[in-house]
Amino acid sequence: MTAGTLPWVSLVALLGAVLLWLQRRSFVKERSNVAANGDQRGSLLKAVGDSAPMAIVVYNDTGRITYANGAALTLFAEDQPLEDQNFLRLVQGAPESLQQALVRDGDALFTVEQAGESATYSLSRRLFDLSGERHTLLIVKELTPELGRQEIDVWKNVIRIINHELNNSLAPISSMVHSARLIAQNPEHLPKLGRVFDTIEERTQHLAAFLEGYARFARLPKPRPDRVAWQPFLDNLQALFPQARFGPAPAQDGWFDSGQMQQTLINLLKNAHEASGESPDVFVAVEMAADGAASITVTDRGVGMSDDVLRHALVPFFSTKAKGTGLGLALCREIVEAHRGKLRLLRRTGGGMEITCWLPGKSTVIAPRTGRLTLTRA
Numbered sequence: 001m002t003a004g005t006l007p008w009v010s011l012v013a014l015l016g017a018v019l020l021w022l023q024r025r026s027f028v029k030e031r032s033n034v035a036a037n038g039d040q041r042g043s044l045l046k047a048v049g050d051s052a053p054m055a056i057v058v059y060n061d062t063g064r065i066t067y068a069n070g071a072a073l074t075l076f077a078e079d080q081p082l083e084d085q086n087f088l089r090l091v092q093g094a095p096e097s098l099q100q101a102l103v104r105d106g107d108a109l110f111t112v113e114q115a116g117e118s119a120t121y122s123l124s125r126r127l128f129d130l131s132g133e134r135h136t137l138l139i140v141k142e143l144t145p146e147l148g149r150q151e152i153d154v155w156k157n158v159i160r161i162i163n164h165e166l167n168n169s170l171a172p173i174s175s176m177v178h179s180a181r182l183i184a185q186n187p188e189h190l191p192k193l194g195r196v197f198d199t200i201e202e203r204t205q206h207l208a209a210f211l212e213g214y215a216r217f218a219r220l221p222k223p224r225p226d227r228v229a230w231q232p233f234l235d236n237l238q239a240l241f242p243q244a245r246f247g248p249a250p251a252q253d254g255w256f257d258s259g260q261m262q263q264t265l266i267n268l269l270k271n272a273h274e275a276s277g278e279s280p281d282v283f284v285a286v287e288m289a290a291d292g293a294a295s296i297t298v299t300d301r302g303v304g305m306s307d308d309v310l311r312h313a314l315v316p317f318f319s320t321k322a323k324g325t326g327l328g329l330a331l332c333r334e335i336v337e338a339h340r341g342k343l344r345l346l347r348r349t350g351g352g353m354e355i356t357c358w359l360p361g362k363s364t365v366i367a368p369r370t371g372r373l374t375l376t377r378a
């Protein structure tokens with residue numbers, strides 16, 4: 001689960017409870033002979049929605065609110081009734097960040113500044129049909145406490161990793177400085193100074209590279225997509241990784257930031273070779289869709305990933321390597337998602353990994369994530 005999302009199982013259960021209650025309430029109005037049974041179920045399902053910690057609002061196409069739970073009354077109306085009011089008119093006076101989140105496709109995060117303090121919320125929206133009428137189900141949950149805890153956990157992890165790397169380098173440097181002092185006192189050992197200086201230089205270069213990796217992750221610029229011919233792009237990668245096999249280059253140009261995607265594939269190919277040992281079987285394939293979207297797949301027959309590693313592989317600072325920073329795959333995901341693309345990791349049957357970068361084309365239409373649930377038909 002990522003910051004800004006609700007646990008999927010809980011969300012599905014909650015949506016189902018609220019929608020079933022709405023369906024039951026409509027059904028009861030139309031079928032009086034089952035009113036008693038419907039009221040019992042409706043009361044139970046309404047209780048589920050009212051006990052939910054997130055704000056839940058349901059309104060129809062005209063904006064009329066047909067359901068609002070207790071959390072919604074507290075968040076939006078200072079505990080005053082909301083049913084039968086017009087939600088679309090109410091939000092006209094809402095903070096601009098909430099209004100912008102409501103007009104976006106799919107789910108969103110927004111932050112509200114009030115009384116000198118900021119609060120971050122997640123907004124989930126789903127469309128569904130009820131008795132032939134379109135409704136919108138809106139769920140809003142404050143994330144500020146969760147984000148605060150996650151931010152602290154991330155900082156703790158960063159500090160732990162930096163402390164580990166600094167100690168790994170400063171300890172031998174300190175030891176070498178002490179050795180250099182002893183050598184200076186014994187001129188007959190002066191030839192050994194060369195090895196001392198070599199060790200100090202190696203450790204300082206390692207620290208510089210380590211810190212540069214963090215800095216590069218933090219200052220990653222926005223991608224500048226442009227037309228990219230596949231053959232020269234793949235040829236450059238082939239020159240860097242001559243042991244890897246490459247499939248045919250598509251005739252149709254790609255649409256992406258060449259420099260950033262080259263860095264992404266260098267990271268993926270480097271990981272594939274390191275996981276494969278002395279006999280790497282690494283293959284790169286590119287497939288193009290009619291709308292210009294591209295799928296770049298890197299496969300290997302290395303050691304693969306365990307369930308735990310696969311779950312955490314894209315989390316920044318997570319690494320199974322003794323000298324790893326945990327930024328390689330995280331940087332890959334950051335670059336691909338900045339292109340509005342997706343990075344997918346799969347284990348291969350027979351061992352190894354399959355990692356696919358999906359990149360939209362210039363004219364690709366990305367479908368919104370907002371779903372529809374049709375409960376009844378007119």
